[in-house]
Amino acid sequence: MDSSAAAEKAAMDAMTEEERIAYKEQKKQAKDKEKAAKKAEKEARKAAAAAAAAAASAPLKPVTYRGGDEPAPTQMYGDYAVIQSTTPPGGSGRTFVRVDGLRMEVVDEEGMVWVRGRVHTLRAVGRNVFLVLRQSTSTVQAVLAEGGGTSKAFVKWASKELPVETIVDVHARLSPAEVKSCTQGNVELSVVRMYVVSRAAPTPFSLEDAARGEPTSADDALPRVGRDTRLDGRVVDLRVPPHQALLRVQSAVSGLFREFLTARGFVEIHSPKLIGGASEGGADVFTLDYFGRSACLAQSPQLYKQMAICGDMERVFEVGPVFRAENSQTHRHLCEFTGLDFEMQITEHYSEVLDCLDALFVSIFDGINARCTKELEVIGAKSPFEPFVYSPAGTNLRLEYPTAVTMLREAGVEQGDFDDLSTEVERKLGELVKAKYNTDFFILTRFPSAVRPFYTMPEAEDNRYSNSFDVFMRGEEIVSGAQRVHDVDMLAQLAEGKGINVASLKSYLDAFRYGAPPHGGAGIGLERVVMLFLAAGNVRECSMFPRDPKRLSP
Amino acid sequence: MDSSAAAEKAAMDAMTEEERIAYKEQKKQAKDKEKAAKKAEKEARKAAAAAAAAAASAPLKPVTYRGGDEPAPTQMYGDYAVIQSTTPPGGSGRTFVRVDGLRMEVVDEEGMVWVRGRVHTLRAVGRNVFLVLRQSTSTVQAVLAEGGGTSKAFVKWASKELPVETIVDVHARLSPAEVKSCTQGNVELSVVRMYVVSRAAPTPFSLEDAARGEPTSADDALPRVGRDTRLDGRVVDLRVPPHQALLRVQSAVSGLFREFLTARGFVEIHSPKLIGGASEGGADVFTLDYFGRSACLAQSPQLYKQMAICGDMERVFEVGPVFRAENSQTHRHLCEFTGLDFEMQITEHYSEVLDCLDALFVSIFDGINARCTKELEVIGAKSPFEPFVYSPAGTNLRLEYPTAVTMLREAGVEQGDFDDLSTEVERKLGELVKAKYNTDFFILTRFPSAVRPFYTMPEAEDNRYSNSFDVFMRGEEIVSGAQRVHDVDMLAQLAEGKGINVASLKSYLDAFRYGAPPHGGAGIGLERVVMLFLAAGNVRECSMFPRDPKRLSP
Structure with a gap:
């Protein structure tokens, strides 16, 4: 058995029967889907490899021809040489307009605009070529029509020699038009000049296939692209609007996290990732040689943020990578993820931490809804999701562990008073809470001491419980935290x-x-928050270049 | 020769004669200084170890007594048990006032306040005990006087049993007073009750010694604390106001970096630190085992931020750790530091990147001066520094490499046209630029292609030069950047x-x-920016827990 098979076996051994069945089913579906994709991919790769090989043996293009200049006033199309900063900004006299800014008001005195974009799609119909140009997540229609100043050769060149994903500069007349298939639905470009900035080799998969959501009817047999194929070609996959949108939401979440805490006097710290000993016990830690000594990669900034508190920094936070050498291949585990950590002095009670956490999350959720409307729309169009339900700051549900155990037992789940919750039981609890309290967000407090790390403060009244908590979103844990022992x-x-x-x-x-x-704090998994808010299904979608036991590149 | 001696020899071999002399002199001075400190430290450690040993063998204090409650209305002093969240916030009826908020307006109807702070200093004089209480970087005087409700035993307890750095809760009458030695110079606390929140063992060095700047007169023989001793006890060292202030400035810098870029449409990314191959060539890279494969720690997010650009993210930035297995023990090298990286599409010219960078730094410098007035004051009080000189956004000096070479030669420095600048020559150039242009901040452009990485765009006209740049502060390089090759x-x-x-x-x-x-970008060393803006002399002062070839803890 090779190591990846062993890893899979280990992961499956750790699953419940139900999880195992779901896992196998999921695997089979993925396999079927990927088969078709792989075939197409293989062919595309072959073509790409051939093109690359041809290009590699060709000499460099001459670099005397300046990108940004037109070849000559009479040459209306063609390839730039590589743009090498020979034309200072504004030196070419061109002002480029962003695709999402294309409105009739922005044209110059001759009714023209310059636009740089990718060839998203291209279709030759008779003496016309219809293109969709894309810039990030925005698209616009462009038409090249033979006649006037546009030669037959120009149209032929455009129809035959412009692979999709090629980046072009277009000089065009802007006119009002109704174009339902583009994000810029009220305008259209009539191309006058067109130059290639950067040519694209055939992509390993089509963006259109990759952008397709789950089939909604049984007779939808359109091709999809498997996750592994997409992640192997992540550079192309990032161009798929709903996929890029997930990462833009991720970016917003860490921004919102920092804004909230900074406004409340928290100081950002950068704790070392190279440390002398394991930060969370000896298991699941990456080790390396450090100038002849053994070092570990930090599994959390836990010890360091506590040291910052002991150094009188009072309230600190960190946004940084967290490393876990955990050999599990699930939808929610990564070997490297982004930790949103904070730690604060408390005066009398760790509910001071809970109050902060409650308001923090509400600020994040409100912020996503307010700032990422375009992204939510794009994501929802591919993968519709139930809006995330939560309450105003300070009013979100706080449930005590013993109460949760009672709820679970009443629902027929076997759960020991002082045992940890399995992933499956957590999900069940999430369902029960949703049914009873109509919320996707709650804080579970008073975890048994036995299932928490040694630095967790026990309860004074009953030290079988502790002053600790987890935060749940849609029945999955995304935060662990506690009052820490300061004595x-x-x-x-x-x-x-x-x-x-x-x-x-x-x-x-x-x-x-x-x-x-006295102090307490919490650690939040950034990618999980994004995954669960958007019901994205797999944490890998919410990490730009995810790392799991099988994936170390790109 | 052991490995650290070998490392030192290698470092010295790489130095010029002048650097070597300075290095040896510096080393001698440091040794002399540390001798005294080490002796004191040794004794303190011995005492601390004895105390710890005694404490470790003693049983845990009973946990039934609730922290936050007073023992009884009649008991005016004593130790709390460990605060374990038994009193909900406000439940004790106490409102704590922050030390920096102590003004006559904040007292309750009986003229009283609650304050939690550390015993910064304590002096018993007759029947009085004079304390200075410290909270972060703020201090206030507190007086405990026998008589009234204050027993002889209370005064004796305070004078004998309150080690410095112990955290106490004080219930006190606030009165106007003139106290020059405290940050709160207009008020004083008359202590009525005092309880210990957390007792301090003897610290490895005194905060007062650690806070002392360089001697300004020859007869100043007061003890100082060596950097290594301070960094070994970094938790205590962080409490020294000028040291904590450096890290608060560091925090402000990364905040300002993000604010500027976010406002300009940049998206924050988190690129993987665990990668399959070295990011900047094979040298100086940490390697580790990744589930049976070999992985490296990223030496920069370079490749990943470029991939994000190729994935149409358009403008991205990252704040994250950067790892360099470089065996150099200089004032400016760390094995792990915080990289402030950005990368952006350009339309025609990499001066678009320079414009962004110029405005970014001005925004950071302006921001430090505006937001960190208190920190700058505290730092300047220990280590006075020349204010950093720069110009408004868009007007900062851009110098071309050949011009710099000419300036250097005119000043008698031997410098080849296409050779890299040594640290010494960089410093000299900084002096020449300061003398000629009166600025501590400039951008050096058009570096020779030979001294830049392969992915740097060569100049079209003369490919012996490149579209690249470094940014200098006080004659030291803090940024490298370039237009990248996108073909x-x-x-x-x-x-x-x-x-x-x-x-x-x-x-x-x-x-x-x-x-x-087409795109370009830059990578900035956070700790270096802080060090050079504040002329802090050593990058280790600007990293909370620095890592160099000899230091892996705390």
């Missing part, structure tokens, strides 16, 4: 109780010896 | 010309096959 004696005793070698914790424990403020 | 043929040819195995670049080259927009 060095208690910390050492709890570590020992969990069977941890206290000597190995020396530099961590030392941080608490010189007076430590 | 796959040219890219392969240039890589080959630099002796790089083109096959190893496959996944990088593939990104450019499907039509690639």
Whole structure:
């Protein structure tokens, strides 16, 4: 058994029966789908390889011809040489208009515009060529028609020698038109000049196929592109509007996270990722040689943000990579993801942390809805999803662990008082909460001490429970947090109780010896938040270049 | 010769004679200084170790006594048990006032306030105890006087049993007073109740010693604390106001970087740090085992931000860790630092990137001056520095490489036309530019192609030069950037010309096959920007937990 097969077996062993069946089914479907895609891909790759080989053996194009200049006033089309900054900005006298800014008001005195875009689609009909030009997620129709200043040769060149995804500069007359298939539905370009900025080889898959959502009828047998194929060609996949939109939402979420916390006096920190010892215990850690010593990649900024608190930074946050050498191939695990972490002094009670967290998430959810309307639309068009249900800041559900256990048992789920929740049980709890409280978002508090790390503050009244919490979105955990133990004696005793070698914790424990403020905090998985808000189904869609046990490139 | 001695020898071999002398002198001074500090430190550590040992063998304190509650109305002082969230916020009826908010207007109807702070200093004089309480970088005087409700035992307890750095809750009457030695110079606290939140063991060095700047007179023989000692006890060192202030400025810089770019349509990305091949060539890269395969830690997000551009993200930035396995122990090198990277499509010329960069830095410099007045004051009080000189956005000096070479030669420096600038020559150039143009900030353009990476766009007119640039602050390089080659043929040819195995670049080259927009960008070293703006002398001061070949902890 090779290592990836072993990894899969291990992952399947860890699943429940139900998960196993779903996994197999999913795998089969994916396989079927990918078969067709792979065939097309193979052919495309062959062509691309041939083109690349031909190009590689050809000499470089001469570099004396300046990109940005027209070849001559009489030459209306052709390839630029590589643009090498010979024309200073404005030097060519051209002002380029963005595709999403194409309105009748923006034309020059001759009714013309310059546009740079990709050839999204191209169709030759008689003496006309109909193109759709794309720029990021916006599209516009362009027409090249023989006659006037447009030669037969120009039209032939455009129809035969412009592969899709090629980047072109177009000088065109803008006119009103009704074009339902483009995002710019009220205008159209009549092309006068057209120059190639950068030619595209045949792409490994078609953007159109990749943009297709799940079939909604049984007789929809149109080709789709499997996730692995898409991720292998992620550069092309990122151009697919709903896919790029997911990452634009991801970008908004980390921005909203920082804005909220910065406004509340939190300071951004950058903690080291190369550390002397494992940050969350010895398991699932990447190790490496560090100038002759052994180092680990940080599994979280946990210890460092606590040290910042002990250093009187008072309130800190970090947005940064988190590394987990976990050999699981599920829809929600990555070996490298972006952690949104914060930690704060508290005065008397860790509900101060919960209040912050509740308001933080509401600010993020509100922010996505307000700032990403275009992205939500594009994503929803491919993969419709139920709007995410939550309440105003400070009013979101906080459920205690024992209450959750009772709810689960009443619904027929076997769940021990002090046992951890399995992924399956978490999902069930999410359903029960949704049915009872009509929310996709809640905080589960008072987790059993036994299932939390040693640095979690036990409850004073009953130390079988702890001052800790998870946050759930659509029945999946996206945040873990707690009041931390700030007392060095208690910390050492709890570590020992969990069977941890206290000597190995020396530099961590030392941080608490010189007076430590009571504090608490949380760690949020950025990609999971995006996945669950948008019901995107797989965390890999929400990471630009995802890493899992099988994937280390691109 | 052990490995650290070898590393030092290698570093010294790479120095000029002048640097070597300066290095040795610096080393000697540092040694002398540290000797005294080490002695004190040793004793403090011994005491701390003894205290810790005693504490470790003692049983945990009982956890039934609730932190936040007073022991009894009659008990005016003592230790809380560990605060375990038994009193809900507001439940104790106490409203804590921040030290920097202590004004006569904030007292309750009885003229009282609650304050939580550290015992910064403590001095018993007769029947009084004078304390300075510290909260982050703010301080206030507090006086405990025998008589009234304050017993002799209370005063004795405070004078004998409150080590500095202990965190206390103080219930006190606020009165007007003139206190020059505290940041809160107009008020004073008359202590009525005082409870210990968290006791401090003896610190490895005194905050007062650590806060002392360079001696300004020959007879100043007061103790200082060496950098290594401080960094070993970074949690305590972070409490030293000028040291914490440097990191607060660092936080402001990354915030300003993002704000500027976000407002200009840039999208934040998170690129993988675990990658299949080295990102900047094979040297100085950390490698690790990734599920049976070999992986590298990214030396920059270069390839990934370019892939994002090829994926039509148009303008992207990233704030994240950058890893360099470089065995150099200089004032400006770290093995892990925070990269501020951006990359953008350009239309015709890479001066579009320079315009962005110029305005970006001005926005950062203006922002530090506007937002960090308190921090600049605190830092300047310890280590006075010349204000950083720069010009308004769009007007900062852009110098061409050949011009710089001429300036250097006129000043008697030997410098080849196409050779790289050494650190020493860079500094000299900085001086010449300061003398001629009165600026600490300039952009050097048109670097020789020979000294830049293969993906740098050569100049069209003379390919011995390139469309690249460095940015300098006070004569040190803090940014490298360029127009990148977006043409796959040219890219392969240039890589080959630099002796790089083109096959190893496959996944990088593939990104450019499907039509690639002209683009450029830059990478900025966050810690260096902070160091040079504030003339902090060593990049380690501007990293919370610095990493160099000798330092992997804390």
